[in-house]
Amino acid sequence: MQTVKVSIDRTFAIGETDPRLFGAFVEHLGRCVYGGLYEPGHPTADAQGFRGDVLELVRELAPTIMRYPGGNFVSGYDWEDGVGPVDQRPRRLDLAWMSKETNAFGTNEFIDWCRAAGIEPMLAVNLGTRDGDAARRLVEYCNFPGDTELSDLRRAHGWPEPHGVKFWCLGNEMDGPWQMETKTAEEYGRKATEAAKMMKWVDPSIELAACGSSGRTMPTFGTWEDTVLEHTFDHVEFISLHTYLNDYAGDTEAFLASPDLMDSFIDEVVALVDAVAARRRSAKRIMLSFDEWNVWYRTRRRSEGRTKLGWPVAPEILEEIYNMKDALAFGGACISLLNHADRVRCACLAQLVNAIAPIMTETGGPAWRQTIFHPFAHFSKFGRGRVLRAEVASPTYSATYHDPRGTADLAFPLPEVPYVKLAAVHDDAGRTVTLFVLNRHLDQPMPIDIDIRGFGNLELKEALELRDDDLSAINTKEAPDRVRPGALAGVRAEGGRVLATLAPASWNVIRLATAG
Ligand code: AHR
Numbered sequence: 416m417q418t419v420k421v422s423i424d425r426t427f428a429i430g431e432t433d434p435r436l437f438g439a440f441v442e443h444l445g446r447c448v449y450g451g452l453y454e455p456g457h458p459t460a461d462a463q464g465f466r467g468d469v470l471e472l473v474r475e476l477a478p479t480i481m482r483y484p485g486g487n488f489v490s491g492y493d494w495e496d497g498v499g500p501v502d503q504r505p506r507r508l509d510l511a512w513m514s515k516e517t518n519a520f521g522t523n524e525f526i527d528w529c530r531a532a533g534i535e536p537m538l539a540v541n542l543g544t545r546d547g548d549a550a551r552r553l554v555e556y557c558n559f560p561g562d563t564e565l566s567d568l569r570r571a572h573g574w575p576e577p578h579g580v581k582f583w584c585l586g587n588e589m590d591g592p593w594q595m596e597t598k599t600a601e602e603y604g605r606k607a608t609e610a611a612k613m614m615k616w617v618d619p620s621i622e623l624a625a626c627g628s629s630g631r632t633m634p635t636f637g638t639w640e641d642t643v644l645e646h647t648f649d650h651v652e653f654i655s656l657h658t659y660l661n662d663y664a665g666d667t668e669a670f671l672a673s674p675d676l677m678d679s680f681i682d683e684v685v686a687l688v689d690a691v692a693a694r695r696r697s698a699k700r701i702m703l704s705f706d707e708w709n710v711w712y713r714t715r716r717r718s719e720g721r722t723k724l725g726w727p728v729a730p731e732i733l734e735e736i737y738n739m740k741d742a743l744a745f746g747g748a749c750i751s752l753l754n755h756a757d758r759v760r761c762a763c764l765a766q767l768v769n770a771i772a773p774i775m776t777e778t779g780g781p782a783w784r785q786t787i788f789h790p791f792a793h794f795s796k797f798g799r800g801r802v803l804r805a806e807v808a809s810p811t812y813s814a815t816y817h818d819p820r821g822t823a824d825l826a827f828p829l830p831e832v833p834y835v836k837l838a839a840v841h842d843d844a845g846r847t848v849t850l851f852v853l854n855r856h857l858d859q860p861m862p863i864d865i866d867i868r869g870f871g872n873l874e875l876k877e878a879l880e881l882r883d884d885d886l887s888a889i890n891t892k893e894a895p896d897r898v899r900p901g902a903l904a905g906v907r908a909e910g911g912r913v914l915a916t917l918a919p920a921s922w923n924v925i926r927l928a929t930a931g
Contacts, residue, residue: 425869497521
């Protein structure tokens, strides 16, 4: 196999990563909250019912910001149900996931959990069944210091200090027919603008994300962004985008190529939002919040256990078991996000525990890492800094990726997929350059020759690889470490050159120490 040549220069940067690029997502969905991060009576639970074993894994995973409480759930959520004395909170039907919500865990508990985990909270407001008034009341409840009915209510509930939540989502996937009270772009744009105005009048320091398209395959993609921003442009800092990669077709090469469509999606959304700015002769740049991304297909459709009959509390739904192949596609998505650090200023892995999650738990039992845990932990721990522009000359392959839209199957031909996908991040303070490298070739090792200019002599600090001869290998309660990173052998750093051979179908992290 021909050697992959990579060229990187210290002076050519894409941008600085925002700490919020490494976020995740907690929704009232299945066992994400109940039996996931919150399980009073669990042997490791603290006085508030937060599972200590989950908190420990979350700290290792290192997400920086956490979106809550949905997702589809938020479009029918009355936030008032989740505050105040727990024994007086109502039990409700949740129409998003056809389950029963006890409301034992709500906004204040979430804030406390974030503080315990050292994570910034991000709240979404209900712009489905509720409106701007409910949203501005929630901002007042959370962020206003005191001496008003709502802020005093928070104090009476036991939280004397304001929560200071900075990042708010104006609803969730409002373009989707599966959403409670879906909107047209006009309807949503108007509603979001009015909500945004009032929320910022209560607390001018907050930042807002408008809903963009819930997927690149949505029939309204493009016109949705345009219309929504025509309304909200002056009131928001972010627009959202969501992607779930799939392997419905059982075509591994196409699946591993699919993160490249995230690159296209990001470029397209940037073009769309900048066109709105151009029409207004505005220098303002709307940033992207990729606030749901992951691999998800085994448990996505109703027939695949998306919901359970009988309105259960915290049902075992969306408990996708990730294999080695999923971890590779997932790593490709991490690289796509890093390589757009200039415009994607926030991103949330959907989700955190049990439901399409990097962390699994057994109720009353242990917690363990799924395969996708590892690339995310690398991405978050080593991906912070200046992302450098990398020219990658790699052999390519062609693939056709399939993405469903409702019952239709859309085909996306990808004629030239480079076998090697790469991102390079310079952490000046840590004196490190980290290379994230995915080898998508399924059966050939890939020699790689990386020329990194402007740092002088580079020394190898650490080299890791995630691979398994069996791409269907998974981690389970019984074998929680079947798939885990090991050392990548044979990496040589010579001056400003790095030489390595990447195993077939592997995720690799090469960390280099820069001279003083
Ligand atoms: O993350 C699971 C679901 O996917 C979310 O609730 C929704 O926003 C998206 O469709």
